Amino acid sequence: MSDTVTLYTYFRSSCSARLRIALHLKNIPFNPVFINLLRDEQSSEAHRAINPSGTVPALVVQNSSGTSVTITQSLAALEYLDETFPQTPKILPNDAESRALVRTLAQIIGCDIQPVTNLRILKRVAPLGADRTVWSKDLIEDGLRAYETIVAKSAGKFSVGDQITLADICLIPAAWGAERVGVDLTAFPVTNGIVQRLENEEAVRLGHWKTQPDTPEELRV
Incomplete structure (x- = not known):
């Protein structure tokens, strides 16, 4: 069983775009879940259960071990991807x-x-x-x-x-x-x-x- 990656995203969100670009750069398959900010879907009870900030993106990774991690800040999520999906290219330098x-x-x-x-x-x-x-x-x-x-x-x-x-x-x-x-x-x-x-x-x-x-x-x- 491989890791399953889900990205809660909105097309205009620049923070969501960061993660979309990184996932494509590393060739990591992901399942997008679309949250329409103009319809205030980010403020719904269901979405706040995933991201208490009521924002996008949220990155959810279901690990092969059966555990799940949810990251609701894009910079933290980008570093997590670089650390846990070691395939090149790396987005943080070595030194x-x-x-x-x-x-x-x-x-x-x-x-x-x-x-x-x-x-x-x-x-x-x-x-x-x-x-x-x-x-x-x-x-x-x-x-x-x-x-x-x-x-x-x-x-x-x-x-x-x-x-x-x-x-x-x-x-x-x-x-x-x-x-x-x-x-x-x-x-x-x-x-x-x-x-x-x-x-x-x-x-x-x-x-x-x-x-x-x-x-x-x-x-x-």
Whole structure:
């Protein structure tokens, strides 16, 4: 009996996209369960029993031993996949210094950029009178400036050298979200070059929000 992987996902969710890309990159078969955020399905009692935060994604792995693990934060889930599914490519480098650099970049995305694109955060901004698109665009650009400064020194083909890492898996969905609110990625030339190269990767195409079974027909490629 092999491990069974289930991913609770939504096509527009950048955190869900991280896991979709990683699963495809490692050629790990998974069963998607689609949670429609616009219909508030993430807040249902059934979903909160899986993910108490009432968000997506949630990664559930039924191990061959019969035990099950549920991980409800994408960065933790990505590291779990790298540790428990050792098939290449690895998304964290072998040396401690490079791992710390990759995690730093991933957390710039996860802590500084992604939260301001989160639907439940944006819903709370609008009643305060702020233009939520302008508000999120400014903060995304702040995060991308920090990302650009670091990768200007670390980049090869991708963010840290020439292999796709955890940082890149977080970057590309963030770039999709940035473009939606009008960020000009060419203002960040090193980062933009990395994004363009990532767009050509099969795992990224398979994980793209436009190609998901729950993507509305009018938004599909």
